Amino acid sequence: MAPGKKIIRRKPGSAPSVNYFTMKTQDAIVLYKETESRSEREKIYVKDIFPAFKTLVENLINVYKYQIQYESKEDLRTECLEFLYTVITKFDASKGSKAFSYFNVIARNWLTIKSKQNAKLVQTFASLDDRDAFSNHEIEMIEGYSILPSPDDMITHEEQIANFRKLLTEVKVRTKTPNELLCIEAIELIFGNVENLDIINKRAVMIYIRNITNLSPKQLSIVLSTLKKHYKCIRTEEHDN
Secondary structure (H helix, E strand, C coil): CCCCCCCCCCCCCCCCCCCCCCHHHHHHHHHHHHCCCHHHHHHHHHHHHHHHHHHHHHHHHHHHCCCCCCCCHHHHHHHHHHHHHHCHHHCCHHHCCCHHHHHHHHHHHHHHHHHHHHHHHHHCCCCCCCHHHCCHHHHHHHHHCCCCCCHHHHHHHHHHHHHHHHHHHHHHHHCCCHHHHHHHHHHHHHHHCHHHCCCCCHHHHHHHHHHHHCCCHHHHHHHHHHHHHHHHHHHHHHHHC
């Protein structure tokens, strides 16, 4: 030990100080709630809230070893950040709770539920690529058996495509920023070329959107959260009508 260096001993059960999530962060969250301008809200979020949220989620993933099969840590972190972005306005400082404690619990619960759901799905999923899981007879049946969709299924599929295109158009009308419009157009492009894509899953689609829009993960997180709100509003209006 270096001469004169002071040793700091913590009391049993005490937590280390959280330097990245301060009262300044909490004040920014309160200001975010009180601000009506969307552009001003985004500035507050990007500058004073997002960095704290990002570090919070990264620490939880690393400390508790959360992982989702077929998804990277970055994907898991991005999804959790998207969720936190949607619940910012639910924090109520007047109740006496600290923003760090509130969002720490929220993020940890989301990650726990997400991990459990994935683990359950993996346990009940048998991949057709895992040939060792099937007998020779079963493999022959899988490789030699082809089923054409019924006419009713084909009609249903076409209706789903039409409804999705209509939904994209309605969301596009509600976009208010260039990034939102850019993201919607990227989704339309992907949807229109879905048959030519090698891989289609949530992670792949996110990568396609990033490559098409050139938006940063931070920008994409904000835009997708906003588009989700547009989607929920449209569904609510449809239900009310």
